[in-house]
Amino acid sequence: MALxxxxxxxxxxxxxxxxxARFLLGKLVVRELGGERLSGRIVETEAYIQGDAACHxxxxxxxxxxxxxxxxxxxxxxxxxxxxxMLNVSSEGPGVGAGVLVRALEPRAGIARMQALRGxxxxxxxxxxxxxxxxxxxxxxxxxxxxxxxxxxLWLAANDEPARRSGESTRIGLxxxxxxxxxxxxxGSPWVSGPRxxxx
DNA sequence: CGGCTGATGATCT
DNA sequence: GATCATCAGCCGG
Numbered sequence: 001m002a003l004x005x006x007x008x009x010x011x012x013x014x015x016x017x018x019x020x021a022r023f024l025l026g027k028l029v030v031r032e033l034g035g036e037r038l039s040g041r042i043v044e045t046e047a048y049i050q051g052d053a054a055c056h057x058x059x060x061x062x063x064x065x066x067x068x069x070x071x072x073x074x075x076x077x078x079x080x081x082x083x084x085x086m087l088n089v090s091s092e093g094p095g096v097g098a099g100v101l102v103r104a105l106e107p108r109a110g111i112a113r114m115q116a117l118r119g120x121x122x123x124x125x126x127x128x129x130x131x132x133x134x135x136x137x138x139x140x141x142x143x144x145x146x147x148x149x150x151x152x153x154l155w156l157a158a159n160d161e162p163a164r165r166s167g168e169s170t171r172i173g174l175x176x177x178x179x180x181x182x183x184x185x186x187x188g189s190p191w192v193s194g195p196r197x198x199x200x
Numbered sequence: 201c202g203g204c205t206g207a208t209g210a211t212c213t
Numbered sequence: 214g215a216t217c218a219t220c221a222g223c224c225g226g
Contacts, residue, residue, distance in 0.1 A: 048218075055218090062212070063211080063212090064210075064211055064212080065211095078211090079208095080210095080219055081208065081216095081219050081220080082207075082209035082210070082219095083207070083208055083209080083219060083220065083221095084218095084219045084220065086218060088218090101218060121221095130218070131220060132219090171218070172219095173217090175216090175217075195201090196202095
């Protein structure tokens with residue numbers, strides 16, 4: 001299963017940010033860690049688009065958000081609240097600052113290693129939330145800017161499993177442009193984060 | 201389960 | 214010095 005994962009090609013990724021956020025549901029995030037492969041199925045995403053005050057690129061390119069301006073399919077990793085790393089997939093064409101936040105995964109491979117990285121938490125809390133999944137996959141600033149469509153420590157894989165029903169809602173935890181409906185999730189998944197009312 | 205709070209550090213103004 | 218796309222822990226129902 002995980003050993004046969006096919007890396008996504010950049011050409012397969014929708015150029016539009018919202019389409020990419022929907023497309024990524026059900027795909028796999030793969031982390032190569034010391035010869036071991038960790039992976040999880042993406043069950044929740046959020047789009048951060050152009051003209052969106054909540055997007056880190058809203059006020060132009062800076063050192064921190066530079067990866068958002070890379071061609072689609074690159075990792076944008078940053079530290080939130082001094083405690084949690086966030087994994088995003090850059091979207092759109094080069095020079096355009098936009099991306100998709102990966103908010104939750106359903107663990108697939110390397111679960112024992114993830115548990116070791118997360119400490120003693122309930123299984124359902126292993127990768128439920130953007131900070132938690134980053135910790136479970138040992139994602140930090142060193143992975144900022146990595147090409148997720150190329151061989152390496154972190155990449156995206158296709159998934160031949162049947163697609164599941166998806167839902168949408170407002171995004172979580174924002175102080176700006178919080179009313180936009182740009183969060184996408186797989187219906188019925190216990191691995192989705194946030195309050196229940198946002199994931200009916 | 202829902203709601204609240206403090207911790208915490210990179211980044212930008 | 215202010216901001217912040219979170220989390221764990223704690224409390225009440």
